[in-house]
Amino acid sequence: MDFTSGSGLGRLVGQPPRVLHALRNVSLTVGVGEMLGVVGESGCGKSTLGRCIAGLYQPTRGEIFWQGAPLAALGGYRERSRQIQMIFQDPYSSLNPRMSIRQMLEEVLTVHAPAHGKGEVRDRLDELLLTVGLSPALKERLPHALSGGQRQRVSIARALAPKPRLIVADEPVSALDASVQAQIINLFDELREKLGIAFIFVAHDLDVVRHISQRIAVMYLGEVVETAPAETLFAHPVHPYSRGLIAAIPSLDPERRTPDAGIDGELPDPMKPPAGCAFSGRCSHVLPDCRQRHPNLEPVTVGHLSRCLRNEAFAA
Numbered sequence: 001m002d003f004t005s006g007s008g009l010g011r012l013v014g015q016p017p018r019v020l021h022a023l024r025n026v027s028l029t030v031g032v033g034e035m036l037g038v039v040g041e042s043g044c045g046k047s048t049l050g051r052c053i054a055g056l057y058q059p060t061r062g063e064i065f066w067q068g069a070p071l072a073a074l075g076g077y078r079e080r081s082r083q084i085q086m087i088f089q090d091p092y093s094s095l096n097p098r099m100s101i102r103q104m105l106e107e108v109l110t111v112h113a114p115a116h117g118k119g120e121v122r123d124r125l126d127e128l129l130l131t132v133g134l135s136p137a138l139k140e141r142l143p144h145a146l147s148g149g150q151r152q153r154v155s156i157a158r159a160l161a162p163k164p165r166l167i168v169a170d171e172p173v174s175a176l177d178a179s180v181q182a183q184i185i186n187l188f189d190e191l192r193e194k195l196g197i198a199f200i201f202v203a204h205d206l207d208v209v210r211h212i213s214q215r216i217a218v219m220y221l222g223e224v225v226e227t228a229p230a231e232t233l234f235a236h237p238v239h240p241y242s243r244g245l246i247a248a249i250p251s252l253d254p255e256r257r258t259p260d261a262g263i264d265g266e267l268p269d270p271m272k273p274p275a276g277c278a279f280s281g282r283c284s285h286v287l288p289d290c291r292q293r294h295p296n297l298e299p300v301t302v303g304h305l306s307r308c309l310r311n312e313a314f315a316a
């Protein structure tokens with residue numbers, strides 16, 4: 001997925017447009033009813049990925065498949081949104097401040113099941129609220145009369161209304177207090193298990209997705225640098241970037257923190273990515289070759305892939 005800038009005045013004075021490759025060579029699969037955690041620091045392309053999958057962006061290149069067929073075969077926005085829903089970080093800005101919870105949910109329910117009578121819509125609305133842990137007694141409230149956690153529960157209810165098969169949740173707990181975060185994370189886990197919905201759960205913090213993801217993909221500068229079953233990733237991380245992220249989680253065993261404690265430096269300018277490995281400029285294990293050769297995402301073991309020239313050494 002590319003973003004092109006400088007197409008206005010810059011082009012008039014003869015400057016070439018600048019292209020930012022927000023996503024490059026990303027290849028991922030999500031199984032039915034699976035929770036895929038996607039992590040990486042701010043600016044690495046997580047939201048762009050989520051938006052491509054939810055159909056909010058049209059990828060510049062490449063294809064997205066849905067149950068074996070190109071995603072486009074699902075049809076227009078409405079058909080797609082029946083199957084794939086998105087939840088955003090800030091429930092306040094994604095909810096209409098002038099509509100009550102009931103009005104908002106009724107609207108979605110009516111769009112997706114226009115044949116339903118009033119009674120059916122009301123029953124389904126109450127059921128949705130209960131599913132996300134809200135009392136139907138709250139339904140006449142406006143968003144501002146709810147807490148942050150309650151508002152995020154409303155966005156979740158709204159996303160569940162069309163009975164989607166996949167929900168892309170883009171940092172859905174980042175704006176919430178720590179105590180509320182855990183409740184909402186548990187709710188996602190429950191929904192996956194009870195309703196069999198697949199989730200792509202985006203977070204900038206590995207700790208957030210650790211216990212609820214079946215698989216995790218770690219992103220760096222628009223690329224997936226490592227993907228593995230969650231337990232494998234934590235027990236045997238291979239890529240130096242993932243190792244740094246894990247080492248930086250304060251709650252983990254301090255002994256494991258020493259070799260790669262955290263990650264220094266900043267994400268490079270995405271308009272000018274390094275020639276070799278995207279992480280080479282910040283990697284404490286860098287070799288001269290890493291600055292020349294761009295590594296592929298390659299299997300370390302079955303279902304565990306890493307994008308590092310030194311995969312073998314680090315997997316040992």
Ligand SMILES: Nc1ncnc2c1ncn2[C@@H]1O[C@H](COP(=O)(O)OP(=O)(O)O)[C@@H](O)[C@H]1O
Nearest residue numbers: 003020022041042043044045046047048049270
């Ligand atoms: N609409 C856009 N136009 C131009 N650049 C964008 C746009 N959206 C994102 N970007 C750029 O793409 C890169 C990835 O952004 P994003 O997907 O939002 O990352 P993340 O969600 O991981 O923080 C960043 O460098 C960002 O500045």
Ligand SMILES: [Mg+2]
Nearest residue numbers: 046047048170
């Ligand atoms: Mg984002």
